[in-house]
Amino acid sequence: MSTQTDQPSFVDRYPEEAAVVRRSLLVAFVMLGIGALMGLVQALHRTNVLRIIDSADYYTVLTAHGVFLAIVFTIFFLVGLYQWAVTRSLDRSPVDIRFTHAWATMMTVGSLMAGAAILLGFIDEVPVSADVLFTFYAPLQAHPIFYAGLAIFIVGTWMAGADWFRTWLAWRKDNPDERIPLQTFMVLTTMIMWYVATLGVAVEVLVFLLPWSLGLIDSVDPLLTRTLFWFFGHPVVYFWLMPAYLLWYTVMPKIAGGRLFSDPLARVVFILFVLLSTPVGIHHQYVDPGIAQGFKFIAMTNTMFLLLPSLLTAFTVVASIEHGARQRGGTGLFGWLTALPWRDPAFTGMALAGLLFAAGGFSGMVNAGMNINYLVHNTLWVPGHFHLTVGTAVALTFMAGTYWLWPQLTNREIYSRPIALAQVVMWFGGMALMSNAMHVAGLFGVPRRTAEPQYSFDFPALFGTIGELRLQIAVGGTLLFISTVLFLSNLAFSLGTPKREGFGQTIPPALSGPEDSPAVLDNMKLWAAIAVVLVVLAYALPLGAIISDNGLFGVGIEPYPMLVRPLFDWAGATLAGLAEVIA
Amino acid sequence: MSGTTVPAESNETEAEPSVSAATGQEEIQRELSHEEYDPKGTLALILIYFAILMAMWVFMYFVEFLGNELVVVG
């Protein structure tokens, strides 16, 4: 990689912001390393290839894998990327960089608290654990420090959003008649979606799970906390995906040698995500008793509409890279595919991520359909699906994007481009193997989330054998782990490559620019209001029904594990006494 | 440097190559404007994707619904 440009790089122009971005990415990658190790342990354990942990510790491993990768890795990468995108596309610094440092620190502290609670689950002598999985709803109960860490982390992301909105408002004062630059538009719409979505998890954690874990309240309603979790739990998948989309829409055409096909279409896609991401969460609860079929049907309909922005993306992004290929001299109906820069790990990684995302689209449609969801619910099919989406479309795009972004943040070259290329290709191959085997195993009825997937019945394999599928999962998981190690070590060696000039990059304007789109697309207040209305329509009745059936705090269930109950019983008693005195 | 501040009407896309590009990667050979460019390759790929989706849905109907006995719940 010896391309030279006369452009100053991002770190030349915005050294302080680049430092924040680098720090966010480094936290993300540390978590990626730990999470990937947990993934390997799991893949080898449940396939019975290599068992280094006790099966009782499986859920600690699974929780660490889920929380570190799906929450900390993805969201830290997001805030780093978005800080870069806002600074770059508005061409201005945050209003107050101390505030930027403040949210980055808060998010880090929150992650460390939640992460410590999870990892202490391995040490029996310490009565702290958080084996509650990525979906941390009741009746599983974690140590209060886990919930407190999560809350601090989420508040950190809110502050990050506020920081970007503030920067935009300051920019708008100086540029009252200009359209919002596309990257900033993507950041702002993502954050509107995030503010709406995190209301659910904030209520779940602060009103129910944290007081419950502290012993302040005796019981919670599992259905209510599940519903509040999924209120957040589906839009969070778009929170992972939006930064990948940002890279696909704005960076990938550039790397491919072309220009974004349509800026208006990109804006429409992000607006659709603002509107439709949240009122769909109940589609994760198709088999939950206590929610009427009609509400599930509404969630399904909204979900099917939500396919639209992803299909629009498939068109716009592929058309943009085809434009690049044809500018590079590609011809023919399919011949242009060979004119793409396949040796560029940033391009290849993102393209392969998009390819597997298309496959994930199909299994996602199956998950979304109320009737066929029953075929695959809680089977290994579901992890197979989301390893294509968050595990590849998002994670592989982030890694590929890093190969492009990192030199601009450090003025240092990536240590080895061939290793980078091998790494992204290995991720693709490993995931094709593992995810395919998981989907097939799911159709045979192999359950998810268990260290011992052996029940009293035999799984009939329609073809091949269960042993063969297990082997594929183990080999695929190992390839993915090796790929992660290659990525991290390549990046670590890149810290030591000599500094030099010439890493500046421009992003070419879209073929059809923002002036072709109606100005109403930039009206953030309008879209936020409509999103809230849609959420109220989708959730008011189901939540009302749940609360009127069981009350706010349920009919009384015993939490598991009962860690802190003895410790905090006195606190609850004291507070109850106080309440009586006050009353 | 900010790409978005370049007016979209300009055909100034003599952009530098990607920082992650391989050495010796071919440069852009020609400029294609919005009018000159027709994404027919994209259309072909998307039609193939839809064809696969349709085939899998049809297949699923036969196997999962016609192929299984009725299940009566409740």
Next chain:
Amino acid sequence: MTLPSFVRTRGGMLVGLVMLGAIGFELRTVAGMLFGIDLPAAPYFIGMVAILSIVGVYLDVTRSTSPDTAT
């Protein structure tokens, strides 16, 4: 047989071969799940890897090394 002029670099070839490998792998799933044809794993995968290796070696020795000579 004339050499396929589109193969220019080892990097591009690696990507192409891995994609072909993934497609070959999925084809066995399609045969099994959709058509009920149970292809035995070991011979299938060994055969697939062998064919891809031969193709890879062939493409590599016939590869046009200079990008300028490629169409």
